[in-house]
Amino acid sequence: MKHAPRPHDLLRLTPDAPPFEGAPGWVAAALARAPFVVVRRAPPLGGKLAVGVRGSVRGERFGTWLDVGWIEAKFTPEDLRTCEPEPARRALPAFTLMRGIAGMLDDRALRWGPAGSAGFELASGVPAITPASDLDLILRADTPLPRDDASALFDALSQAAQRYGTRIDVQIETPEAAFSLAEYARPQLRVMLRHAAGPRLVDDPWAAS
Structure with a gap:
């Protein structure tokens, strides 16, 4: 990527990206439907980006961290x-x-x-x-x-x-x-x-x- 991801950028995950630890059950289904996460406004953790996963309803939001190696594409x-x-x-x-x-x-x-x-x-x-x-x-x-x-x-x-x-x-x-x-x-x-x-x-x- 030419520029580092910023808050609100959408990231498409690679097909072999591992599941997120501690994720609720709906997260796997959401990522199977659309393998995208959004960059959150939070400090990195151990070199990983703060990202969020959205589900099919407003109450389904999960914050986690992502290794940049699992990013396939970025959309600003x-x-x-x-x-x-x-x-x-x-x-x-x-x-x-x-x-x-x-x-x-x-x-x-x-x-x-x-x-x-x-x-x-x-x-x-x-x-x-x-x-x-x-x-x-x-x-x-x-x-x-x-x-x-x-x-x-x-x-x-x-x-x-x-x-x-x-x-x-x-x-x-x-x-x-x-x-x-x-x-x-x-x-x-x-x-x-x-x-x-x-x-x-x-x-x-x-x-x-």
């Missing part, structure tokens, strides 16, 4: 932004919203892509989005994004989500941490910065990273 949110779901699923609200806002985000020269259920389905081909699903998005911001610009973007994305009959949840990723666009868009409020070392409230997410 940016890789997935140009992927299309199966034709029969294109009309689901989260997917129609993603297509509808692509031009808006590209015009702002932002690096972005889907995470959550949308990202998982686009990477694996296994249905994960439902008619009630939010669209989870990742925005990369290596340098500070002015708060006024963030507020205008949040308003535009929220209005688009209403038009498409769904909701959107946007996370801004700095090189080392992440925070919610919805929180940052509100003036003069501290934001909850999510860092591998743990969460903390900050005024300037880039300085605090």
Whole structure:
């Protein structure tokens, strides 16, 4: 891999990857259906990556660690932004919203892509989005994004989500941490910065990273 995996990247496991120790019973079935894990925001353990496995229902989530030798392929949110779901699923609200806002985000020269259920389905081909699903998005911001610009973007994305009959949840990723666009868009409020070392409230997410 050219770049090390980052939080929200989806990793396809090699066919001979061993089972995860201590995993609940549903994990084997989930990985047989779609051999993918998502990179978690947590420190490595003994050189292994922190990853998560998702099951078929919301309550089925399992956190564990993965030896990088068992990674067959990596899919970043940016890789997935140009992927299309199966034709029969294109009309689901989260997917129609993603297509509808692509031009808006590209015009702002932002690096972005889907995470959550949308990202998982686009990477694996296994249905994960439902008619009630939010669209989870990742925005990369290596340098500070002015708060006024963030507020205008949040308003535009929220209005688009209403038009498409769904909701959107946007996370801004700095090189080392992440925070919610919805929180940052509100003036003069501290934001909850999510860092591998743990969460903390900050005024300037880039300085605090």
